[in-house]
Amino acid sequence: MPVDESCPVCRTADIVCGKWTLLLVRELAEGCSRFCELERSLTGISPRTLSLRLRALEEEGIVERATFPEVPPRVEYVLTPKGEALLPIIEGMRTYGQEWLGASCASEPAPREPVAA
Amino acid sequence: MPVDESCPVCRTADIVCGKWTLLLVRELAEGCSRFCELERSLTGISPRTLSLRLRALEEEGIVERATFPEVPPRVEYVLTPKGEALLPIIEGMRTYGQEWLGASCASEPAPREPVAA
DNA sequence: CAGCATCCGCCGTGATACTG
DNA sequence: CAGTATCACGGCGGATGCTG
Numbered sequence: 685m686p687v688d689e690s691c692p693v694c695r696t697a698d699i700v701c702g703k704w705t706l707l708l709v710r711e712l713a714e715g716c717s718r719f720c721e722l723e724r725s726l727t728g729i730s731p732r733t734l735s736l737r738l739r740a741l742e743e744e745g746i747v748e749r750a751t752f753p754e755v756p757p758r759v760e761y762v763l764t765p766k767g768e769a770l771l772p773i774i775e776g777m778r779t780y781g782q783e784w785l786g787a788s789c790a791s792e793p794a795p796r797e798p799v800a801a
Numbered sequence: 802m803p804v805d806e807s808c809p810v811c812r813t814a815d816i817v818c819g820k821w822t823l824l825l826v827r828e829l830a831e832g833c834s835r836f837c838e839l840e841r842s843l844t845g846i847s848p849r850t851l852s853l854r855l856r857a858l859e860e861e862g863i864v865e866r867a868t869f870p871e872v873p874p875r876v877e878y879v880l881t882p883k884g885e886a887l888l889p890i891i892e893g894m895r896t897y898g899q900e901w902l903g904a905s906c907a908s909e910p911a912p913r914e915p916v917a918a
Numbered sequence: 919c920a921g922c923a924t925c926c927g928c929c930g931t932g933a934t935a936c937t938g
Numbered sequence: 939c940a941g942t943a944t945c946a947c948g949g950c951g952g953a954t955g956c957t958g
Contacts, residue, residue, distance in 0.1 A: 693891055693895045694823075694824065697817075699902075700894070702930075703814075703930075706810055707811065718939080728804070730932055731940080732943085733930080756940095757938080759940065770897065773894055776893050777890055779809075780809070780813045780886055781810060781811075782809045783886065785809060785813065835920090849922080849951080850950080850951055873919060876920060
């Protein structure tokens, strides 16, 4: 039951909500492009999940797959512009995490300007 | 098994990943503050889920609950600064959704170039 | 109106093993 | 290396019904 398909926030959330999705996009953005690379970067992910996420992202047009029919099979995944457009969101989350979830957590009076000045 | 608790992105994602969480925060930001109001705005949400999300958000310090011990019970939920700090992320997702997912709220402005890159 | 209790089903995810 | 197949578990979220 998709909350509300006419809502851009929901749709983006749907794409991004997977446990590994954002991390995957981030790794891709940082240059990891091989399956085994990603597997190592995303510590703990199972090949199945990685494969699933990759495929989903591919179908969304967020990542592009390049296959090299070489002797040692090689496949590279790269972010499309649509995928790169996700980065600001990730950055926003990183910033939020740093400013509000880092040192002084929850239930605090919470200053208006945490780290920013 | 929490991906990586030392990663700000993951921590934010953990908070934000609930199906209704972001919408809830957004409704709160838009002025909905009563339980039944939220229930109506978030079409389809069950009271259970709403209650659960609200409580979780409260424990995170993202929303604050104000109880009015009146004859008709009244409770108001408001965003804390920590909750309001989530808004840019939501905006980012809305923008992304509009530009890349073809979900358009005709009433909203589109500050960037859609197919720029 | 506000909110909790219970039951249940779905989906994402994890673990492991196997294939091209 | 780059996946896929299978099995199973857990948590989130949905539906209903009840209480203060």
